[in-house]
Amino acid sequence: MTFSLPTHVTQVISPEGKLVSDPPELPPEQLVEFYRWMVLGRVFSNRMVALQRQGRMGTFAPLNGQEAASVGLAAPMMDDDWLVGSYREAISFFMRGIPITAIMEQWAGYIPISYSPATNVMPIQVVLASQMPHAVGMAMAMQYKKKASAVVAVIGDGATSEGDFNESLNFAGAFKAPLVTVVQNNGWAISVPREKQTAAEYIAHRGPAFGMPGYVVDGNDVFAVFKTMETCLERARAGEGPSLIEVITYRMGAHTTADDPTKYRPPEELAEWEKKDPITRYRIYLRTLGLLNEEKEAGIEEEVRQELQIAVERYESERPAQRAEKYFDLVYNDTPPQLARQRDELLQFLNRER
Numbered sequence: 001m002t003f004s005l006p007t008h009v010t011q012v013i014s015p016e017g018k019l020v021s022d023p024p025e026l027p028p029e030q031l032v033e034f035y036r037w038m039v040l041g042r043v044f045s046n047r048m049v050a051l052q053r054q055g056r057m058g059t060f061a062p063l064n065g066q067e068a069a070s071v072g073l074a075a076p077m078m079d080d081d082w083l084v085g086s087y088r089e090a091i092s093f094f095m096r097g098i099p100i101t102a103i104m105e106q107w108a109g110y111i112p113i114s115y116s117p118a119t120n121v122m123p124i125q126v127v128l129a130s131q132m133p134h135a136v137g138m139a140m141a142m143q144y145k146k147k148a149s150a151v152v153a154v155i156g157d158g159a160t161s162e163g164d165f166n167e168s169l170n171f172a173g174a175f176k177a178p179l180v181t182v183v184q185n186n187g188w189a190i191s192v193p194r195e196k197q198t199a200a201e202y203i204a205h206r207g208p209a210f211g212m213p214g215y216v217v218d219g220n221d222v223f224a225v226f227k228t229m230e231t232c233l234e235r236a237r238a239g240e241g242p243s244l245i246e247v248i249t250y251r252m253g254a255h256t257t258a259d260d261p262t263k264y265r266p267p268e269e270l271a272e273w274e275k276k277d278p279i280t281r282y283r284i285y286l287r288t289l290g291l292l293n294e295e296k297e298a299g300i301e302e303e304v305r306q307e308l309q310i311a312v313e314r315y316e317s318e319r320p321a322q323r324a325e326k327y328f329d330l331v332y333n334d335t336p337p338q339l340a341r342q343r344d345e346l347l348q349f350l351n352r353e354r
């Protein structure tokens with residue numbers, strides 16, 4: 001089957017908060033819920049950066065600017081679907097029931113033991129694109145078991161240059177795996193701009209090349225992401241095969257707390273994207289529907305701050321003692337000799353430090 005190259009960016013809500021195409025049919029409570037998740041994401045991200053600066057958190061990758069993409073990709077997923085993400089989709093993880101404390105623990109260097117299997121979420125993946133072979137394998141397993149479910153894989157623009165991404169999409173296309181791949185194109189891969197990753201106009205052009213539809217979506221528009229995801233999830237569940245969605249968004253903060261974007265990014269670029277802020281445009285839209293006003297917005301923000309405060313207190317008081325050797329214990333059933341040597345060396349070093 002031949003698919004045509006995507007030529008336009010799907011948008012439902014303009015940056016000014018106006019409808020430019022049909023919105024999804026959702027009850028008012030769910031519309032407000034989306035807003036709440038986005039606000040929670042931003043407050044969470046800012047709090048994590050503050051904790052890191054105070055020496056209370058490990059390195060963290062801020063998600064500011066990408067809230068609509070994370071909400072839009074997770075919202076239409078069903079319980080039996082799986083989410084195989086990267087490291088900037090904390091909101092999607094929360095929406096599937098992963099506690100805030102679990103994400104805090106992982107950024108603090110803990111092995112993510114508190115993920116409940118019932119959430120169908122794989123732990124945050126930092127090794128670029130290595131989640132993709134997992135995702136396509138899981139999707140093929142679902143197909144083999146004749147389950148009408150889908151796997152949603154999320155990856156950054158920079159990571160699409162990895163072999164793993166392209167090999168996985170090739171597999172997915174050839175085997176018609178029920179996989180929906182979302183590329184969070186946030187403009188940058190640390191200091192490397194998107195233009196350096198591919199000479200193609202859109203990353204989603206690779207979809208048709210691998211035998212699947214490709215979509216380009218305004219990633220700062222929660223409705224556009226939601227609607228495109230719905231289409232692709234239905235296609236996957238119906239056994240019609242995979243899809244590739246490129247969501248165009250912007251990383252408003254630093255790559256991580258170890259990065260300083262002022263060294264490589266012109267300030268005008270951020271100013272341009274601030275005008276396209278996903279939360280602002282959605283707030284304006286919900287105000288026009290009469291679902292939000294200043295009082296309601298302040299109430300949501302206060303509620304979210306309290307939720308985060310409770311999570312921070314729990315994370316700081318209930319963290320178990322970390323054993324460095326645990327990382328080695330969990331890699332192999334029988335630790336190979338070279339790894340055992342590295343483990344012993346590390347323990348000797350840590351004992352000397354103490």
Ligand SMILES: Cc1ncc(C[n+]2csc(CCOP(=O)(O)OP(=O)(O)O)c2C)c(N)n1
Nearest residue numbers: 088126127128156157158159186188189190
């Ligand atoms: C295989 C691999 N190579 C290099 C890195 C170091 N690294 C971490 S994040 C990153 C940039 C990724 O950019 P992108 O895929 O666009 O995701 P974003 O950080 O923008 O969300 C790099 C090079 C890594 N984690 N894994």
Ligand SMILES: [Mg+2]
Nearest residue numbers: 156157188189
């Ligand atoms: Mg990127």
